[in-house]
Amino acid sequence: MQDTHRVWRVYVSYKQDTLDPVSMRIQWEIRDMDVKGVEKVKVIQGFRLDGDLSEDDVKLICEELLHDPIIQEYVYFLEGESNIRLDGWIIEVKYKPGVFDSLASSVLEASRIIGIDRLSHAETFTLYVLNGCLNYDKVELVARRCLANPIIHDYKILPPV
Amino acid sequence: MLGNPLSTGEASMKVKTLILRAPGTNCDQETIEAFEEAGSRVEVKHINSLLKDPSILDEYHIFCIPGGFSYGDDLGAGKILACQLKYRLRKPIERIVSEGRIILGICNGFQALVKAGLLPGLSGLFSRQEATLALNEGGFFIDRWVYIRCEEVTRCKPLKDLAGAILHAPINHAEGRFIAPPDILDILEDDGYIVFRYVDPSGCISRGWNPNGSMNNVAGICNRDGNVIGLMPHPEKYIHPYTHPSWTRFDNILEDNCLRFFKTLVEYTYLHIL
Numbered sequence: 431m432q433d434t435h436r437v438w439r440v441y442v443s444y445k446q447d448t449l450d451p452v453s454m455r456i457q458w459e460i461r462d463m464d465v466k467g468v469e470k471v472k473v474i475q476g477f478r479l480d481g482d483l484s485e486d487d488v489k490l491i492c493e494e495l496l497h498d499p500i501i502q503e504y505v506y507f508l509e510g511e512s513n514i515r516l517d518g519w520i521i522e523v524k525y526k527p528g529v530f531d532s533l534a535s536s537v538l539e540a541s542r543i544i545g546i547d548r549l550s551h552a553e554t555f556t557l558y559v560l561n562g563c564l565n566y567d568k569v570e571l572v573a574r575r576c577l578a579n580p581i582i583h584d585y586k587i588l589p590p591v
Numbered sequence: 592m593l594g595n596p597l598s599t600g601e602a603s604m605k606v607k608t609l610i611l612r613a614p615g616t617n618c619d620q621e622t623i624e625a626f627e628e629a630g631s632r633v634e635v636k637h638i639n640s641l642l643k644d645p646s647i648l649d650e651y652h653i654f655c656i657p658g659g660f661s662y663g664d665d666l667g668a669g670k671i672l673a674c675q676l677k678y679r680l681r682k683p684i685e686r687i688v689s690e691g692r693i694i695l696g697i698c699n700g701f702q703a704l705v706k707a708g709l710l711p712g713l714s715g716l717f718s719r720q721e722a723t724l725a726l727n728e729g730g731f732f733i734d735r736w737v738y739i740r741c742e743e744v745t746r747c748k749p750l751k752d753l754a755g756a757i758l759h760a761p762i763n764h765a766e767g768r769f770i771a772p773p774d775i776l777d778i779l780e781d782d783g784y785i786v787f788r789y790v791d792p793s794g795c796i797s798r799g800w801n802p803n804g805s806m807n808n809v810a811g812i813c814n815r816d817g818n819v820i821g822l823m824p825h826p827e828k829y830i831h832p833y834t835h836p837s838w839t840r841f842d843n844i845l846e847d848n849c850l851r852f853f854k855t856l857v858e859y860t861y862l863h864i865l
Binding site for chain 2: 449451452495496498499500532536537539540544545
């Protein structure tokens with residue numbers, strides 16, 4: 431066994447060329463807000479898995495619980511060690527501290543069903559990757575009015591690299 | 592010929608159906624009533640009872656997973672229930688399938704069977720997920736009535752007497768868009784795995800009457816032996832004429848409801864499984 435207590439991050443998104451109704455709906459809503467310049471939206475469901483998990487454990491959790499193999503794909507990596515590059519403006523939306531994260535709770539419960547009891551904590555977040563003719567103010571407006579609920583969510587914005 | 596066992600009440604003494612309850616199941620009562628009206632003895636068990644004693648499943652001829660939002664559908668519709676079936680109830684479910692008894696999944700039950708790898712199960716039971724029921728094309732929850740046609744050419748012997756029938760039934764789902772990779776879809780089409788398709792009122796396949804963007808208008812499928820069956824629409828919600836929104840307006844609605852779906856299953860079970 432090579433692993434000790436570490437934090438893994440998992441990104442789940444629709445496969446390329448697969449219809450993604452969530453991204454489409456967000457694009458409609460942004461258009462409905464009369465914000466111009468957003469050409470493409472990609473939605474990534476993120477998970478933060480904390481525990482004494484081996485890479486095989488993480489892979490099993492991803493395979494069995496976190497993604498739908500027919501329409502989605504996933505990547506996982508140790509927190510702080512990612513080489514993944516997301517092109518565009520990135521908005522990360524996650525629950526404020528203290529807000530119940532039902533999806534994370536289900537990950538914990540379901541991981542025990544598949545025989546993994548070393549997952550001690552899970553959190554979820556959503557990454558929205560926006561492409562187009564955008565500036566910080568526009569992206570902030572989209573984040574505040576469309577992607578996050580300020581009562582329960584925190585968000586942060588990362589400009590394109 | 593044994594005659595119609597349902598009319599004599601014989602079947603009601605013998606065919607036993609188990610309805611599964613799980614956290615978030617919400618169509619169990621209608622499903623109980625549908626099977627009872629069709630002439631089966633029905634019992635309902637919570638999944639925790641089955642996990643405690645999986646051999647309970649051996650006592651029934653029909654195992655039905657009804658609709659709802661099991662475990663909140665948090666990880667995808669039916670996903671956690673699928674894990675329960677795959678990891679905790681695998682053996683008794685394998686026995687049901689190999690003995691030719693019937694498993695029926697309606698809506699969330701269908702989603703769970705597909706995600707557990709029980710439907711279509713081309714590579715073997717529980718081996719891998721081969722299709723999915725994805726978020727509807729428009730991205731929204733749909734609540735409306737649809738027409739479905741029971742296919743003439745199908746491996747689904749338990750529903751053979753329903754072949755060609757057009758049923759009118761409600762759908763209530765966010766994740767009902769049937770998707771399969773092209774090679775899998777070809778097999779499903781060529782080898783009779785497709786049991787129900789969304790059609791127009793005259794029974795013709797039509798893009799406009801496909802409510803969720805399902806590939807090839809697929810609304811329900813079965814496994815190789817035809818005894819694991821799943822469908823997205825809810826036939827159990829239309830076993831009485833007066834649950835149809837237009838029942839006061841049309842005369843033929845009085846006879847034309849989905850009770851025949853359940854009667855066909857129960858009668859087949861009585862004649863071929865008992």
